[in-house]
């Protein structure tokens with residue numbers, strides 16, 4: 001196995017030889033026409049449908065000349081090739097295009113900029129972006145928070161970017177000051193038009209950053225994510241009753257920062273979390289608002305790249321991400337992007353306007 005430990009046993013002259021050899025290989029193997037298939041062809045060891053290891057070679061694809069395989073599991077019997085049911089199964093983009101594209105995403109370029117750099121259309125870049133974000137969704141969900149853990153919520157407005165205007169639940173936008181009446185109660189504090197995002201960062205830089213619901217944070221919103229906290233977590237939070245309630249309900253120690261102060265008696269702060277919130281609002285600003293349907297995907301990407309930045313050299317991030325997604329099975333096509341379910345209930349958000357719309361519809365019919 002060619003790994004770092006092995007390479008370190010080599011003498012300088014041997015390293016020199018390997019270096020020259022690698023240079024030649026690199027020029028031959030990593031070109032603008034290298035496909036993703038090239039990265040997957042040697043690693044086929046199971047059926048992508050039933051994960052059975054009993055597979056045999058089964059001729060070649062007439063068009064592409066690629067190796068085909070047959071699953072010998074009697075209940076399955078599918079034929080497939082190296083890219084079947086992997087991240088790249090519906091992607092025409094070449095290896096270098098994906099690598100460049102991931103690099104663009106890491107530095108946060110716009111679709112238009114990505115299109116110029118990769119030569120893929122803006123729509124193509126949009127699809128690649130959402131495919132990429134979706135493939136890394138499990139990354140955040142698999143992380144468990146440990147040790148000292150800052151907890152708080154942040155808010156963002158609902159954004160219906162990309163919606164057909166005819167499907168808009170919003171009847172009219174009320175502007176300026178209005179006197180409250182029975183249909184339009186005066187809502188104090190954080191309105192139910194705001195999306196609440198529950199967030200937590202632990203001392204090992206594990207992050208929880210998830211859409212929790214509409215309006216002001218509640219005990220229930222935090223409690224939805226209780227499984228992300230390990231038993232010995234210590235919750236650091238400001239003096240909001242819902243977080244204290246969450247901590248005590250789950251038998252977690254809580255270190256509360258008194259209101260008006262920024263340090264707890266144990267000298268803990270919410271500095272790391274505030275930093276994350278700042279990066280999040282910067283992301284929303286840079287993207288000129290993110291459609292609510294895709295909000296969690298953008299959050300997941302932010303969390304993933306932030307985590308990776310702690311561990312990996314920026315130059316290696318695109319190859320590292322490529323390796324992470326390479327064998328990932330993403331069973332969705334371009335069509336699915338438009339059918340991602342809304343993470344919040346729009347009827348609940350716009351109920352006061354919905355009554356207007358219903359009345360209007362009744363009036364028309």
Ligand SMILES: [Zn+2]
Pocket residue numbers: 047048049050051052071072073076077078
């Ligand atoms: Zn099979």
